Amino acid sequence: MTSAPQRGSSPSRSLSEPTRPILGKLSEVVETFFPAQCPGCGQWDTAACDACLEAMGEPMEVAHFLPHLSRITPDGDDIPLFPVWALSSYEEMGAVIRAWKARPNSMLDKLVGDRVDQLVRKAAGSFGEALDDATTIHVVPAPSRPARYRADTYVTGTIADRVAGALATRSSGPDLVTSIDLFAPRKGRQRGRSRRDRHKRAPVRLRADLDGGQILLVDDVATTGATLDDCWQALHQRKHSILGALCIAAVIPRGTVP
Numbered sequence: 001m002t003s004a005p006q007r008g009s010s011p012s013r014s015l016s017e018p019t020r021p022i023l024g025k026l027s028e029v030v031e032t033f034f035p036a037q038c039p040g041c042g043q044w045d046t047a048a049c050d051a052c053l054e055a056m057g058e059p060m061e062v063a064h065f066l067p068h069l070s071r072i073t074p075d076g077d078d079i080p081l082f083p084v085w086a087l088s089s090y091e092e093m094g095a096v097i098r099a100w101k102a103r104p105n106s107m108l109d110k111l112v113g114d115r116v117d118q119l120v121r122k123a124a125g126s127f128g129e130a131l132d133d134a135t136t137i138h139v140v141p142a143p144s145r146p147a148r149y150r151a152d153t154y155v156t157g158t159i160a161d162r163v164a165g166a167l168a169t170r171s172s173g174p175d176l177v178t179s180i181d182l183f184a185p186r187k188g189r190q191r192g193r194s195r196r197d198r199h200k201r202a203p204v205r206l207r208a209d210l211d212g213g214q215i216l217l218v219d220d221v222a223t224t225g226a227t228l229d230d231c232w233q234a235l236h237q238r239k240h241s242i243l244g245a246l247c248i249a250a251v252i253p254r255g256t257v258p
């Protein structure tokens, strides 16, 4: 697919819309076989309990914990490529995120999505001036493997839609916000590749170019920053401007979570 990203005053996506209605029905069928249980604490009859969802809070700046984003300046300073905000630590939210990615789950789409929306709407000052000063923001989910798009477990796309929706309502926010699948699905782990090749990560490719505006990357989990660095390289080559990245959770050294 090479269609140009859509533009509009409300968030729009260029890839997922035609496929979602069908996959939505599949999700409902799958869910009837798996009774709801909070993956974080095991509480029954909820896809995620309030207490576990509250592990997500005010965005924290975590770029300095991600070694792949570190760049050493000529003066010897260690400066991250761009700011990365996380809503939680992976230690707290990992179980919920793993369950969310394991199979389609429209309840987790809604519960985690609503919490993301709430936090991004009210985040006061956490994002710094960059986000409030931008006139156009394209919210771009990090790419995943093709199977995840087919199986409707591309949760990063769901997060991007909710982040874009929330940013569009901020009074000090940008004039235009879109949610766009700018990256092509990322092939990898194919059968038949040599052991050595399997360890090489597939490159990140853009499916289209944007005409101006600034990009906010979105990912579910930031571990080392490798994926975000790969995204940055693909965008930077094409002269796109990146405001930062927002993740649901980041792997943060123990004892540093406020």
Ligand SMILES: [Zn+2]
Pocket: 038, 039, 040, 041, 042, 043, 048, 049, 050, 051, 052, 053
């Ligand atoms: Zn729970």
